[in-house]
Amino acid sequence: MRLKEEIVREGEFWPPGDKKSVTGNILIIENQKIILEVNGSISDEFFMASGGSRRLNGFIEREVLVTL
Secondary structure: OOOOOOEEEEEEEEOOOOOOOEEEEEEEEOOOEEEEEEEOOOOHHHHHOOOOOOOOEEEEOOOEEEEO
16 A cells, blocks of 8 residues: 555554553554554563464544454
């Protein structure tokens, strides 16, 4: 995807099944790169889970649900 300028959206993000969310920004920049900056921390279990792929759910400004 070619972007004329980077896209930045504020939102809330959480691992599936976790009731605690963290706020942050999602940045979409040239060359299909996506960066998530969070204000806080995500549980250690999320990063230590074995097998399968990890994903984060989110709700960004303009009321859009996302999965990373």
